[in-house]
Amino acid sequence: ALIPLALLVSAALVGLIVWLTRRLLTPRRALAAAIRRREFHVLYQPIMEIATGLCVGAEALLRWRRDDGTDVPPDVFIPLAEEYHLIEPLTDMMIGCVVADLADMLRRDHDVHVAINISAADMQSGRFLPVLTEALAAAGVAPRQVWLEATERGFIDAALARQTLERARAQGHLVAIDDFGTGYSSLSQLATLPLDGLKIDKSFVDAIGRDAATSVVVPHVIEIGHGLNLLIIAEGVETLAQEAYLRAAGVGFAQGWLYAKALTASEFLAFQETTNGQRVSPFLASLA
Numbered sequence: 001a002l003i004p005l006a007l008l009v010s011a012a013l014v015g016l017i018v019w020l021t022r023r024l025l026t027p028r029r030a031l032a033a034a035i036r037r038r039e040f041h042v043l044y045q046p047i048m049e050i051a052t053g054l055c056v057g058a059e060a061l062l063r064w065r066r067d068d069g070t071d072v073p074p075d076v077f078i079p080l081a082e083e084y085h086l087i088e089p090l091t092d093m094m095i096g097c098v099v100a101d102l103a104d105m106l107r108r109d110h111d112v113h114v115a116i117n118i119s120a121a122d123m124q125s126g127r128f129l130p131v132l133t134e135a136l137a138a139a140g141v142a143p144r145q146v147w148l149e150a151t152e153r154g155f156i157d158a159a160l161a162r163q164t165l166e167r168a169r170a171q172g173h174l175v176a177i178d179d180f181g182t183g184y185s186s187l188s189q190l191a192t193l194p195l196d197g198l199k200i201d202k203s204f205v206d207a208i209g210r211d212a213a214t215s216v217v218v219p220h221v222i223e224i225g226h227g228l229n230l231l232i233i234a235e236g237v238e239t240l241a242q243e244a245y246l247r248a249a250g251v252g253f254a255q256g257w258l259y260a261k262a263l264t265a266s267e268f269l270a271f272q273e274t275t276n277g278q279r280v281s282p283f284l285a286s287l288a
């Protein structure tokens with residue numbers, strides 16, 4: 001009679017341990033703990049000027065490396081952070097990392113530009129710009145070194161988004177709409193938004209020369225950008241054929257594995273120095 005009892009007790013114990021582990025390691029707790037433990041780092045993917053082949057800046061891309069060494073992509077953890085109301089600490093930490101990296105890079109190279117993504121939740125809370133502005137001021141970094149990328153999902157509260165973008169531009173940030181064409185904002189609304197640039201989503205770039213149905217849209221996306229007098233940046237450029245298409249279509253800037261993957265801050269700085277040498281981008285010169 002003792003053996004079944006011992007089995008019962010151990011089964012109950014195992015059950016308790018499994019239940020406790022599940023409770024403690026819910027995705028929300030795991031993410032909150034990761035933010036506290038700063039298990040994140042930022043990588044920088046170069047942005048190229050197509051006409052000159054010069055590097056003009058980089059997009060800051062957040063990475064979550066878990067204890068076990070696995071990387072969780074931002075497409076997974078940013079929606080999670082939004083859902084669990086953890087986007088504020090996550091964004092604050094990201095801004096802190098980027099501004100520290102940028103200040104450090106600017107000590108080594110006089111002209112570095114970094115594009116930061118504003119999540120939809122950041123846009124709606126209205127907190128993003130004040131937090132960034134304060135961090136830049138504290139680090140002594142000029143706002144013009146920072147570009148901002150906002151997605152259409154962030155424009156649900158159109159008045160707030162407009163106010164944030166107008167303030168950002170007034171402070172000297174360049175502002176681009178990200179993943180253009182994948183959201184649901186109306187073109188008439190887009191036309192009146194205070195924007196400097198438009199990023200063509202990777203799905204459109206992928207379609208060039210491949211997917212007939214999607215590629216029909218690409219010249220129109222580019223035409224909209226030109227019509228609205230926006231800088232155009234293509235993302236996810238992987239082949240010379242795609243670059244040739246974009247160059248012929250008058251797209252000014254490109255980003256993708258054809259040039260570089262996302263790099264650490266030091267790797268990015270080395271990439272920019274090697275690529276540019278003493279040459280200065282006419283675009284960057286026009287900003288100064």
Ligand code: C2E
Binds near residue numbers: 117262
């Ligand atoms: P996105 O802004 O559209 O970023 C571009 C994504 O495309 C990046 O993925 C980049 O690594 C990837 N990519 C770039 N070139 C190529 C290429 O040639 N081939 C392929 N296959 N992929 C390429 P990543 O880093 O996984 O980022 C995914 C999205 O997560 C980004 O999309 C961005 O919206 C968001 N994200 C990343 N970091 C942050 C952040 O710090 N804050 C916020 N709010 N969002 C972020």
Ligand code: MG
Binds near residue numbers: 059117149178
């Ligand atoms: Mg982006």
Ligand code: MG
Binds near residue numbers: 179201
């Ligand atoms: Mg995209």
Ligand code: MG
Binds near residue numbers: 179201235
């Ligand atoms: Mg993008």
